[in-house]
Amino acid sequence: MTDQNNSNPKPKIPLKLKYVKLGYHYLISNAIYLILIPLSIMISSAPLQTLITNKNLEIVWNIMKLNYMAVVSCLALLIILGTVYFMNRPKPVYLVDFACCKPDSARKVTKMTCMERIVLYGTFTQQNIEFQRKIFERSGVGDATYLPESVIQVPPNPTISEARKEAENVMYASIDEVLGKTGVSTKEIGVLIVNCSLFNPLPSLSAMIVNRYKLRGNIITYNLGGMGCSAGLISMDLARDLLQVHPNSYALVVSMESITQNWYCGNNRSMLIPNCLFRMGGAAILLSNKCRDRNRSKYCLMHVVRTHKGADDKSYRCAYQQEDEDGYRGVTLSKDLMAVAGEALKTNITTLGPLVLPISEQLLFLATLVAKKIFRFHKIKPYIPDFKLAFEHFCIHAGGRAVLEELEKNLELPPLLMEPSRMTLYRFGNTSSSSLWYELAYLEAKGRIKKGDRIWQIGFGSGFKCNSAVWRSLHRVDPCKEKNPWVDEIHEFPVHVPQVATNIMPTIGS
Structure with missing residues (x-):
């Protein structure tokens, strides 16, 4: 998860080639109009009398009278099929509003504070204290994140x-805010889904919410655990499916992670990295x-695509919770x-592409695939x-600087689209599944969300999973009308985050 300077910058697309591709895209996207407009002009230029005459109408009427039963049957069939389609088509799922928890300022910590605590714990070797200091410097995490x-x-x-105290603070703060913003009564909520990977008490987190807000007795509740940082989008998928079969309902989704029992105090380096990245946070979403x-409502859910690579052993163990040889519990990152x-x-994206990409x-993708697979042009790179x-x-999961840089390169995204x-990551750290909602809140606070805009949320999680x-x-x-964790300080962002932060934190001895 550490980051290295990119010595081979991505070559820029030549300006002429860029405009050629842009012209091609507009030509294909608007092909239907380019064909229909000339055709419409040709038809409209012909005399109307030659197209519609009493004789032609009389011929059509006679044909209909001779095939009266067939015409009536076809109309009845069309009405039945139309009714069945409209009755059984998927119901649209709306995101009414959402809220992200901004913990109390007493929970705010700098990287220096974290390093001081790491030294005072007395469990780390000098080498691993220095290792964590270097990770902090390269992490892309700022000096205003939160810890319990x-x-x-x-x-x-x-x-x-x-x-439990940490979970209550995060969950209740975000739920209170989203209920206040929407004005929805707790008795109107028919579905409750909570996802938290590493803390699953008895009674469950969902039961804690039901008890706190006195939700109705027939509410449908789910508590998702152990599904990693992409669990928030899994919750969206589950909520969408439940809203398809429960008419006139609200679904409340709560996404969070717990730090308290998962702060690692041992000396296995592959388990030390989460200490430098994961921070306190959570979000509540009302659908x-x-x-x-x-x-x-603010948004309509268009697609959810889930990918699971758990059948592969290397994927399955790349993020693995366990105890080290000294009994300290943590998460190993491979x-x-x-x-x-x-x-x-x-x-x-192979599954998502056909659903969202223009023709x-x-x-272009199909052409390169055919050239490579059928005509054996192996030198052609996959498009x-x-x-x-x-x-x-x-909105790409803020898992760490290395993750963001890898996706920026693979998807060829400019800095503006990576900014949220x-x-x-800089302001709140890796808040696990809720990070996607802090990113969307950032876009809202910046005033960048316009009507009809399409937002892609990408989450990665243990197992290994990638969900969209x-x-x-x-x-x-x-x-100006928004209340979210960014609004009071959005004028301070974006900030420059150097590749390697120097002199921000001195080496601390044990």
């Missing part, structure tokens, strides 16, 4: 009661399938993580579709 009190205190206090909510993530992304990009033609905004992910969700904006989001 149980981690900040010395020694740390990783008890179940402290973990609806009610037609009357369309006008006040050196194969980036390669596994790349393969999972490739599989995911011009699909034709990477331009997803910037399909989406206006990208980089700034979320596509949203379409239903109206412009006015940043």
